[in-house]
Amino acid sequence: MNRTRTAGLVLAVGVVLVAGWSGAVDGASASVAATGTHAAAAVKPATKGTITIKNYDFSGPGKNLAPGARVTVKNLDSVTHTVTSGHAFSVKVGAHKTVSFKAPKKAGKYKFHCSIHPFMTGSLTVK
Numbered sequence: 001m002n003r004t005r006t007a008g009l010v011l012a013v014g015v016v017l018v019a020g021w022s023g024a025v026d027g028a029s030a031s032v033a034a035t036g037t038h039a040a041a042a043v044k045p046a047t048k049g050t051i052t053i054k055n056y057d058f059s060g061p062g063k064n065l066a067p068g069a070r071v072t073v074k075n076l077d078s079v080t081h082t083v084t085s086g087h088a089f090s091v092k093v094g095a096h097k098t099v100s101f102k103a104p105k106k107a108g109k110y111k112f113h114c115s116i117h118p119f120m121t122g123s124l125t126v127k
């Protein structure tokens, strides 16, 4: 009887190990949600990001930025644009030019727009 119980335990440990290899490090009891949390924690805020301007439209940075991260702005248009977020940051980018600025040090979501073409909007998140 003892032998059967031991065999069962070994089997259970084996299942835990297999679960560990598939990413659920907390063992067999780890839920799908816990795996998701682990995946999110693995994505660290980036120390640099890029905002691309094309056809009067912002794209990027597309990921969370670390405080003070270097943000590169590429303007592919033939006109000047700005990347402006109130007092947090504002840079002017000439036609076909690339500039960079430092993301704010304070965590938060910063909406920005082009002060020349206010319909152009985007956002970046500092985490």
Ligand SMILES: [Cu+2]
Pocket: 080, 081, 082, 114, 115, 116, 117, 120
């Ligand atoms: Cu513009």
